[in-house]
Amino acid sequence: MASASRLAIDQWSAPQQVANGLRDLLLTGEIPPGVKLREVQLSKEVGVSRHTLRSAFRILEAEGLLQHSLNRGVIVPELSEDRIADVFKARKALEFTGVHSIDLDEAGRRVIDQMELSIDRMLSSRDDVELAAADLEYHSAVVAAVGSHMIDELYRNIQAQLRLTRAWAVRTRGDRELMAKTHEVVVRFLREGRKAEAASELMSINDVGEKRLLTAMSENRGTETNRPVAWPPDD
Amino acid sequence: MASASRLAIDQWSAPQQVANGLRDLLLTGEIPPGVKLREVQLSKEVGVSRHTLRSAFRILEAEGLLQHSLNRGVIVPELSEDRIADVFKARKALEFTGVHSIDLDEAGRRVIDQMELSIDRMLSSRDDVELAAADLEYHSAVVAAVGSHMIDELYRNIQAQLRLTRAWAVRTRGDRELMAKTHEVVVRFLREGRKAEAASELMSINDVGEKRLLTAMSENRGTETNRPVAWPPDD
DNA sequence: TCTGATGAAATGTTGAACATTTCATCCATA
DNA sequence: TATGGATGAAATGTTCAACATTTCATCAGA
Numbered sequence: 001m002a003s004a005s006r007l008a009i010d011q012w013s014a015p016q017q018v019a020n021g022l023r024d025l026l027l028t029g030e031i032p033p034g035v036k037l038r039e040v041q042l043s044k045e046v047g048v049s050r051h052t053l054r055s056a057f058r059i060l061e062a063e064g065l066l067q068h069s070l071n072r073g074v075i076v077p078e079l080s081e082d083r084i085a086d087v088f089k090a091r092k093a094l095e096f097t098g099v100h101s102i103d104l105d106e107a108g109r110r111v112i113d114q115m116e117l118s119i120d121r122m123l124s125s126r127d128d129v130e131l132a133a134a135d136l137e138y139h140s141a142v143v144a145a146v147g148s149h150m151i152d153e154l155y156r157n158i159q160a161q162l163r164l165t166r167a168w169a170v171r172t173r174g175d176r177e178l179m180a181k182t183h184e185v186v187v188r189f190l191r192e193g194r195k196a197e198a199a200s201e202l203m204s205i206n207d208v209g210e211k212r213l214l215t216a217m218s219e220n221r222g223t224e225t226n227r228p229v230a231w232p233p234d235d
Numbered sequence: 236m237a238s239a240s241r242l243a244i245d246q247w248s249a250p251q252q253v254a255n256g257l258r259d260l261l262l263t264g265e266i267p268p269g270v271k272l273r274e275v276q277l278s279k280e281v282g283v284s285r286h287t288l289r290s291a292f293r294i295l296e297a298e299g300l301l302q303h304s305l306n307r308g309v310i311v312p313e314l315s316e317d318r319i320a321d322v323f324k325a326r327k328a329l330e331f332t333g334v335h336s337i338d339l340d341e342a343g344r345r346v347i348d349q350m351e352l353s354i355d356r357m358l359s360s361r362d363d364v365e366l367a368a369a370d371l372e373y374h375s376a377v378v379a380a381v382g383s384h385m386i387d388e389l390y391r392n393i394q395a396q397l398r399l400t401r402a403w404a405v406r407t408r409g410d411r412e413l414m415a416k417t418h419e420v421v422v423r424f425l426r427e428g429r430k431a432e433a434a435s436e437l438m439s440i441n442d443v444g445e446k447r448l449l450t451a452m453s454e455n456r457g458t459e460t461n462r463p464v465a466w467p468p469d470d
Numbered sequence: 471t472c473t474g475a476t477g478a479a480a481t482g483t484t485g486a487a488c489a490t491t492t493c494a495t496c497c498a499t500a
Numbered sequence: 501t502a503t504g505g506a507t508g509a510a511a512t513g514t515t516c517a518a519c520a521t522t523t524c525a526t527c528a529g530a
Contacts, residue, residue: 093329150299
């Protein structure tokens with residue numbers, strides 16, 4: 001966006017680049033949960049050495065996007081219900097504290113305006129992907145109100161981990177309007193400075209999301225192979 | 236504590252072990268901020284290959300205990316005021332949400348009891364190290380009330396990063412009683428279910444801590460060399 | 471059916487080599 | 501004196517090849 005930021009040259013190491021590429025495949029579901037990533041095979045595929053690939057694994061592991069066991073390699077984690085509960089607790093915790101740090105000063109109003117803008121995007125979204133993006137934008141704005149990079153980073157990781165779930169994409173299918181409406185309620189409360197009510201509303205949005213995700217997952221349960229599968233496939 | 240947990244054998248990879256060792260040196264201040272860690276020299280010292288050491292670096296980097304620049308190696312980060320502000324914002328955010336998730340049910344009472352117990356430890360502490368440990372225990376208990384591993388982990392990293400500061404140890408010198416008193420106020424509010432007041436009190440404890448840390452740092456400012464120093468020293 | 475031996479395959483770790491980058495030093499120039 | 505490149509040593513980034521150790525599937529035998 002800003003053309004002057006061309007000065008900020010940041011180079012990417014090979015492991016970083018590989019991690020970026022893999023992250024993409026993971027978040028789009030191209031490499032689904034349960035898959036085992038083999039070093040020799042994959043490193044040949046990607047065109048880097050085994051070390052570089054292992055380095056990339058470490059990066060994604062730190063983000064919670066890969067699961068590593070000693071001598072057993074890495075797999076794409078299949079989120080258990082316990083883990084999902086944990087993730088949502090963390091998500092709610094961050095959003096809770098985010099909402100409560102939105103005051104009615106200038107900074108706070110900027111946050112609220114951004115939330116409103118995200119709601120508009122929800123309504124004008126043309127597919128589930130856009131809808132999910134607007135949703136993410138909204139919730140991220142809330143958390144960003146805390147004003148801490150560390151918090152922002154954790155929240156990004158949380159969101160990324162949720163996207164690993166195959167059911168995540170389907171979660172919000174077909175209720176653009178309802179979604180916008182519930183999210184709008186939070187904004188209205190915030191504009192009146194009623195943080196507690198805003199928070200409570202936001203928490204219930206989360207609870208609904210969690211329940212939907214869990215049911216969506218249990219519906220897909222039959223489709224999934226439970227044993228780790230090799231990647232890349234043999235063709 | 237539980238003797239049955241001997242079954243849970245977890246093995247440590249070489250990089251993990253090295254990271255553990257280095258973490259210790261970092262948190263005790265034996266390797267102070269500003270120091271540059273050289274791969275060849277240090278790997279020989281530790282007795283592992285360069286690869287393994289680099290792997291260990293990555294682990295500590297993810298914890299915020301080392302700072303890595305491409306082609307420039309790793310250094311022990313010297314926390315800037317901005318960074319300290321960020322860390323404290325994160326810390327406050329987590330403690331805020333922690334306090335608000337302490338209900339007056341059984342789980343909540345357990346948390347409060349733990350906090351009280353930590354206060355006792357503050358009072359009976361014989362040196363600054365014990366005092367700091369009790370303080371950490373208290374605040375950790377608050378955050379643990381959220382019930383999320385991810386949150387707990389972030390909080391651990393936050394605390395670790397603060398300990399990197401040389402001034403951190405000196406921060407609380409000589410006011411055991413005052414410290415216990417202010418922390419006790421939070422507990423009393425919590426026992427009455429007055430979360431908002433408890434939170435506000437806890438936030439101000441944090442603000443005081445931050446201010447003290449900043450002043451302690453600026454007092455030490457003259458002592459420090461600003462340029463990165465090699466590690467290990469030449470002897 | 472269960473158990474344990476067996477061996478292939480995968481991961482963990484090392485060492486050496488080479489490419490690239492950084493950094494301090496020195497020198498020429500204004 | 502200060503500035504601005506060249507220069508080269510040292511450090512990091514990456515690869516390759518090898519070997520140790522562990523896992524895992526298979527299978528023979530009780």
